[in-house]
Amino acid sequence: MPLVTLTVNGAPRTARVPAGASLLEFLHDGLGLSGVRLGCEDGVCGACTVLVDGRAVRACTITAASCAGRRIVTLEGLSSGGRLHPLQEAFLRHGALRCGFCTPGMILEAAALLDDPRAQVTRRRLRQIVESHVCHCGMKARILEAVEDAAIRMGRLK
Ligand code: FES
Ligand code: FES
Known part of the structure; x- marks a missing residue:
């Protein structure tokens, strides 16, 4: 299996994944990032959503190789300087999760917009x-x- 290196949460990360592996396989299986959820693997559920160059992308729909040179952010990398993102704080304030399976994808896609x-x-x-x-x-x-x-x-909505 080939080694793949991508920039994830601000640092180069390397994993051995099958040729043609999806970005989801690289992040979830290769790097063990549990905030990238393994859901339908068909682009439907949104659980695997991450940011690629600031845009929300369903990681099961693209190959890891196609992300070379691009900035990938998962939920693990969303907070900055020890502070939660305002979306993370709001989810906690509103009790907006039960099992939490859908939470990373929901937060990251909303973060891409806000x-x-x-x-x-x-x-x-x-x-x-x-x-x-x-x-x-x-x-x-x-x-x-x-x-x-x-x-x-965040001053984005009245
Ligand atoms: S795992 Fe469901 S959209 Fe990717
Ligand atoms: S799937 Fe959304 S909180 Fe459990």
Whole structure:
């Protein structure tokens, strides 16, 4: 199996994965990053969502090799300087998780929007993000509350 090196959470990380492995396999199986969830592996559930150059990407839908030279961020790398991201704080404040399986993907896709100063943030767009992920625990109403609260506190939504 070939060795693959990618920039993950600000540092070069190397793992041995099968030729043609997905980014999900590299991060979850190769590096053991548990914040990258192994869900449907078909681009549907959103559990494997990570940031690639600041954009939300479902890691099961692209190869690891295609991410050479790009910046990958997982939930493990979202906080900075020991401080949680406002979205993480809002999820805790609103109790917006039960089993937590869907949480990293929900937070990272919302972060891609809220952290992009050029992006237009609307309640409709936030709802679309939450709806595009599967939550088996029925927490979507609280998740949406948390995402909206974070957007308001970040000055991205009125
Ligand atoms: S595991 Fe990638 S979208 Fe479900
Ligand atoms: S909190 Fe369990 S799947 Fe969403």
